[in-house]
Amino acid sequence: MELRHLRYFVAVAEEGSLTVAAEKRLHTAQPSLSRQLRDLEHEVGAQLFVRNSRGVELTPAGQAFLEHARLSLHQAGEAVAAARRAARPPKTSFSVGFLTGQEVEWLRRLTDLLQDQLKDIDLRVSSDFSPHVADAVARGDIDLGFSRIEPKPEVSYKVIAHEPIVAILPRDHPLAAQAAIDPRDLDPRAFIGYSDTPHVLRDVVDRYLRDRGVAVSPTHFLDGFATGISLVASTGGVTLLPAYVEPLLPTSVVSRQLTGNAPVIEVAAGYRADNPSPVLKFFLENIDQLIAARSAGAPR
Amino acid sequence: MELRHLRYFVAVAEEGSLTVAAEKRLHTAQPSLSRQLRDLEHEVGAQLFVRNSRGVELTPAGQAFLEHARLSLHQAGEAVAAARRAARPPKTSFSVGFLTGQEVEWLRRLTDLLQDQLKDIDLRVSSDFSPHVADAVARGDIDLGFSRIEPKPEVSYKVIAHEPIVAILPRDHPLAAQAAIDPRDLDPRAFIGYSDTPHVLRDVVDRYLRDRGVAVSPTHFLDGFATGISLVASTGGVTLLPAYVEPLLPTSVVSRQLTGNAPVIEVAAGYRADNPSPVLKFFLENIDQLIAARSAGAPR
């Protein structure tokens, strides 16, 4: 007796017909099936079916056999499934955090880099303000953070990109008619400044304006790109933001380059050097690939 | 995958060696076994054993597989056993009682008669004094009793044999020198009589002696053949018993026929006519066969 016999028996018992079971479930010829069931009955030593011109019916012996045959087949299937589960290594957990808005580009590049390993990685993604991303890295809550360089003793950074800063202004603003904007043309009171949260960006912009003798006295302050765009749209003011926000602008808001040498701001990959994650190790070993793909103008 | 694979796998897992399992449990060649297990691993998609020069060890996947493989094999065996149980009609209970000593002949003849049905009969056998056997039949405790004809309103009898009565006496008794004993030569005081229990035998013997003008005054009384033989051996006296005891005599005791027309005693099959037992029905329908076999001098 083999599992084959049990499979055949159960199929016929459930269909109530050798011909139907052979064609629809077993994809075999009815005469072969007939013979296999006869052989099974001979081995068991009991009649399992009553044959008639309309098909077959189980005998009491056949009914008893069916219950255990099902259990046997089920356990055989479970044996295979259990072995496969036991053989599969546990998925490696890997948590990635992004400065909000940066995931548009960097999540795609990251998953491209991890390509073949992705099926074995339990990847978790979050986005937040840059300092919060850095905090989470420091705490070990996330393995890798794409943010500004937020100085923290526990966190190491690798710069992965330099983004130019651009002017963000209403489409109908007088300066929008120019291809590039001179910062000295800005209205000091209509300039939208920065809260403490994007302090890296604030420092970069402050230094840029100071170097050009431009003094601004903002009355509105943005926390992130979202609030920045919102304030530009509602106040009609102008602000400076990294170029990554360009694809995220609404119709009423446009970006314009700045004249002369535009300031740039770094995007960095932040991590804890003592994190033993093999995925992190792989990422750091292959970070040049990530940077090269961006430099080559890989499609976004 | 077939049950064969599971059987092979479990055997190897338990023996920890392909060679040992092949030789001692599976009675197959090691190379065949090696190939079957490789095929199984290929189908499961996981390595189930670690091979080394001392045999094999289960991997975690193999361990998980083993648990379910055992269950599958067990259920397959249960399927067969359950079907066989369901197919087998319940055993018919049949209780037979014998006058002690009669089972030597009649149990053998009864089982011969029931031959093909025996596997379906739960046969119980007991032996006792004849009146006790009759009582048990009357009560319905036993279905068939081989005894004397003990008159009881509930019990019907069919005579199955007539046994001659013989003299039972010590080997060194003066009368033992004769081929046949004349009852008038008996010592009236040394004759061993009968208690109330074998009253049918007592009546037969009393009538026989009275018809020949022989008066005995026994001082010892037997209950059954066993006490009869014991008293003959210990008192040196003589008694008369049915010939069935002859094969049961010890060396110091012999039997001798009686001169002239020897008395006979009936052996009867007793039963309740209202007993619905199919085995009893069968027995009564075929009782002539039982009697004929004895008449034909069938080997005892």
Next chain:
DNA sequence: TGGCAGCCATGCCTCACAGGCATGGATCGC
């Protein structure tokens, strides 16, 4: 270090039997 023993793996061959096609027998419905 070399030889031997023990174990599992691989190559080749044979044969048993699973599976397919053709056909037969029984039953049922019109």
Next chain:
DNA sequence: GCGATCCATGCCTGTGAGGCATGGCTGCCA
């Protein structure tokens, strides 16, 4: 009575299980 449907039986072919011979690797011992 005929045709349809179902299971059973005969015959044939190809697959794969099982056996023997041999190879490769490891470990032990002189």
